[in-house]
Amino acid sequence: MKKRILVACGGAIATSTVVAEKIRELLKKEKIDADIRQLRISELQSNKDNADLIVTTAKVKKDYGVPLIHGVGFITGINQEKVEQQILKELKN
Numbered sequence: 719m720k721k722r723i724l725v726a727c728g729g730a731i732a733t734s735t736v737v738a739e740k741i742r743e744l745l746k747k748e749k750i751d752a753d754i755r756q757l758r759i760s761e762l763q764s765n766k767d768n769a770d771l772i773v774t775t776a777k778v779k780k781d782y783g784v785p786l787i788h789g790v791g792f793i794t795g796i797n798q799e800k801v802e803q804q805i806l807k808e809l810k811n
Contacts, residue, residue: 721745721752721770721809725789726778730758733775737792741773744802750809771808 723741727734734756745752757765759776766782773789785808791801
C-alpha cells in the first residue's frame with residue numbers, strides 16, 4: 719500500500735526539497751512505495767488527512783494526529799541515520 723508523507727518547512731521550497739529527495743532515496747532503497755508532498759508548515763492542518771507521516775525541518779509542537787518526525791538531520795547530517803530509522807519504523811508499522 720502506498721504511503722503518504724508530508725514534508726514541511728517554512729516556505730515549501732528549500733529545506734523541504736532537500737529532505738523530500740533524501741526520503742525518496744531512502745524509500746527507493748527500502749522498496750517502500752510512497753507519495754511525498756512538500757508544503758509549508760502552515761498548510762499541515764488542511765493537508766493532514768490520509769497522511770501516514772509528517773516530516774518537518776522546523777520544530778513543530780502541534781499534534782496533527784499523525785506521526786511527526788523532526789527531519790533537520792537530513793539538512794545538517796547530524797543524526798541523519800537516526801532520522802532515517804525513525805521514518806522507516808513509522809512507515810513499516
